[in-house]
Amino acid sequence: MARPDAPPTLYDLAREAGVSLATASRVVNGSTRKVAEPYRVRVLEAADRIGYRANLSAQAVARGTSRLAALLVSDIVDPFFAAVTAGVSRAAEAEGLLVTMSVTDRRSDRELELLRTIGGFRPRLVLLIGSRRTTEPSSELEDELRELRRAGADVVVVGHHRLPFASVRADDTTGARELAEAVAAAGRSRVAILAGPADLSTATARAEGFRAGLRAAGLDPVAVVHGEFGRSGGRAAALEAVGAGADALLAVNDVMALGALSALRERGIRVPEQVAVTGFDDIAAAADAVPALSSVRIDLEALGERAVAVALAGDDSAAEVVPAHPVLRASTGH
Amino acid sequence: MARPDAPPTLYDLAREAGVSLATASRVVNGSTRKVAEPYRVRVLEAADRIGYRANLSAQAVARGTSRLAALLVSDIVDPFFAAVTAGVSRAAEAEGLLVTMSVTDRRSDRELELLRTIGGFRPRLVLLIGSRRTTEPSSELEDELRELRRAGADVVVVGHHRLPFASVRADDTTGARELAEAVAAAGRSRVAILAGPADLSTATARAEGFRAGLRAAGLDPVAVVHGEFGRSGGRAAALEAVGAGADALLAVNDVMALGALSALRERGIRVPEQVAVTGFDDIAAAADAVPALSSVRIDLEALGERAVAVALAGDDSAAEVVPAHPVLRASTGH
DNA sequence: CTGTTAGCGCATTCAT
DNA sequence: ATGAATGCGCTAACAG
Numbered sequence: 001m002a003r004p005d006a007p008p009t010l011y012d013l014a015r016e017a018g019v020s021l022a023t024a025s026r027v028v029n030g031s032t033r034k035v036a037e038p039y040r041v042r043v044l045e046a047a048d049r050i051g052y053r054a055n056l057s058a059q060a061v062a063r064g065t066s067r068l069a070a071l072l073v074s075d076i077v078d079p080f081f082a083a084v085t086a087g088v089s090r091a092a093e094a095e096g097l098l099v100t101m102s103v104t105d106r107r108s109d110r111e112l113e114l115l116r117t118i119g120g121f122r123p124r125l126v127l128l129i130g131s132r133r134t135t136e137p138s139s140e141l142e143d144e145l146r147e148l149r150r151a152g153a154d155v156v157v158v159g160h161h162r163l164p165f166a167s168v169r170a171d172d173t174t175g176a177r178e179l180a181e182a183v184a185a186a187g188r189s190r191v192a193i194l195a196g197p198a199d200l201s202t203a204t205a206r207a208e209g210f211r212a213g214l215r216a217a218g219l220d221p222v223a224v225v226h227g228e229f230g231r232s233g234g235r236a237a238a239l240e241a242v243g244a245g246a247d248a249l250l251a252v253n254d255v256m257a258l259g260a261l262s263a264l265r266e267r268g269i270r271v272p273e274q275v276a277v278t279g280f281d282d283i284a285a286a287a288d289a290v291p292a293l294s295s296v297r298i299d300l301e302a303l304g305e306r307a308v309a310v311a312l313a314g315d316d317s318a319a320e321v322v323p324a325h326p327v328l329r330a331s332t333g334h
Numbered sequence: 335m336a337r338p339d340a341p342p343t344l345y346d347l348a349r350e351a352g353v354s355l356a357t358a359s360r361v362v363n364g365s366t367r368k369v370a371e372p373y374r375v376r377v378l379e380a381a382d383r384i385g386y387r388a389n390l391s392a393q394a395v396a397r398g399t400s401r402l403a404a405l406l407v408s409d410i411v412d413p414f415f416a417a418v419t420a421g422v423s424r425a426a427e428a429e430g431l432l433v434t435m436s437v438t439d440r441r442s443d444r445e446l447e448l449l450r451t452i453g454g455f456r457p458r459l460v461l462l463i464g465s466r467r468t469t470e471p472s473s474e475l476e477d478e479l480r481e482l483r484r485a486g487a488d489v490v491v492v493g494h495h496r497l498p499f500a501s502v503r504a505d506d507t508t509g510a511r512e513l514a515e516a517v518a519a520a521g522r523s524r525v526a527i528l529a530g531p532a533d534l535s536t537a538t539a540r541a542e543g544f545r546a547g548l549r550a551a552g553l554d555p556v557a558v559v560h561g562e563f564g565r566s567g568g569r570a571a572a573l574e575a576v577g578a579g580a581d582a583l584l585a586v587n588d589v590m591a592l593g594a595l596s597a598l599r600e601r602g603i604r605v606p607e608q609v610a611v612t613g614f615d616d617i618a619a620a621a622d623a624v625p626a627l628s629s630v631r632i633d634l635e636a637l638g639e640r641a642v643a644v645a646l647a648g649d650d651s652a653a654e655v656v657p658a659h660p661v662l663r664a665s666t667g668h
Numbered sequence: 669c670t671g672t673t674a675g676c677g678c679a680t681t682c683a684t
Numbered sequence: 685a686t687g688a689a690t691g692c693g694c695t696a697a698c699a700g
Contacts, residue, residue, distance in 0.1 A: 353670080353671085354670065354671045354672080355671080355672085356670070356671060356672080356673095357669090357670060357671075360669095360670090368669060368670090369669075369670085370669065370670085373669090373670085392676090394676095395676050395677060395678085396675085396676055397676085398676070398677095
């Protein structure tokens, strides 16, 4: 029944406590507390007596800024993004920020649309997680972000990108290079790269790192196969790579590597005896795979936490990099 | 430089378009459009000329209600919650709602605290995902939810619970029963239940279902071992269960089952030859496990979508149930 | 159908 | 240190 029973307002609080609006405001919002103790307690007591809860939207209007951290993520079901999101969530809440999360589905149009509506809330932070296609025109996106920036939001992009904003990413190149070198050192000479989408910047950065590592070992990839970023993409790519005679498959992420493993298993191809397989990100499932998947470890949650820290710092030219190093397991015969 | 460059307001828009505030408002906010075409276009053109974007907080204040859907989730890294969240996100956005996501870490105090701050935004929807401990006093939580309800929010709880609010959950009992029966029919007679936390209502509902299924097959569980909900909990429980002589392990969720698989593998115990293992939820990783994990399939994203639909319906006594049925795979010898 | 005006809940300057 | 008054950006009667 009694639904639209309006919550008590600051006015109600003031009246209940027998003080002025201003005084009530000063004690419940914090600011530079300059309220005498007796008044303080009266207000505080009155507050929980009537169950007062500040209307954050009204605060945002009056203050001209909100306590929202807007998070845009490609796909929350992907363990990679889920982990980063967890980090963002923790760090944001520690800063007293409420995080809004929207999934872009990797579609630029949705990304843009979401950014627009979110902008309406005048968020304090805007975090873009998930690498951008390198081929798509990002000018619209860039404009929108710039707009948000002007409106007072600090924006940071997680992952590789070419946007003029602060960024946080893993040291993909180093991790990839080291992993490729380790695989070469393990005696594989015909290694293929499961490169994922050709226009995904993170994927290409990792593929480049693989190449560099192989080169350092005096090798050239026997194949570089592109495809979907997901598990089915990994399956298809794996099949194509072994068809090309590969004895090692370096995937640009764990999910693809897992797909590769399952495809190889179905084909009766033994890992690591016949073909070695590696992933990237070291998601939880990597260690549990059979055989356990060699990968490149990245502290995903830390990545998320750093993202909000960097955003809060407010330096557009910041470009933080978190470490990424190989974790060698059974899938490479280690 | 020009950072705190205040975004254009409705007032600016009106001036730019040469119309009144009210007219400008009418065209940009939609409502029952009663604006003559010529005016409409003038406002619209002016809008994107100056890059006008409505201040949603201000709208919320003026309207007395927001377009926010507040989502509280136990652990976003858990594939189960991630999938449900994805469904919620999609459905909410389809309704023009922005979703805020907070992770409770399964701690009641955080849950309560988050609910309080979120309440400050006067959200339109509040979704609680993740089953509640049955032992903890939920009165505070209940009060808080009731408060939100009074303030105009529609609240729905996903999963089993004992709260007087709308709910959406999977038909765990049926799914569990059917799975247990299938395992029994496959010739297992000494089945153990990896029951998870004794005070997690979803876990107990599933365990009860297992019991019922075994009973129907004339069996009694040889062991019911409680423990953590996660993968390590599954490992420990599995070891204890096989110690008790079990030839089948029914876990209350996939993550635990996956942990069980890995523990058994390390011990050299063969699945399904020596011991059958089953999970619950049928997360993506279940089908990829080795051996492929038998589980109970639930359309997790649909669960999330239904949650917002039910919430929007606004009926506190709604109690929707989505289907759950076994998916038999190699881990049970199917 | 359009414009005026009075709030919405709160922060904050300005007097006191 | 406190209170009265003004404004934040927007919506919703209310008149015209």
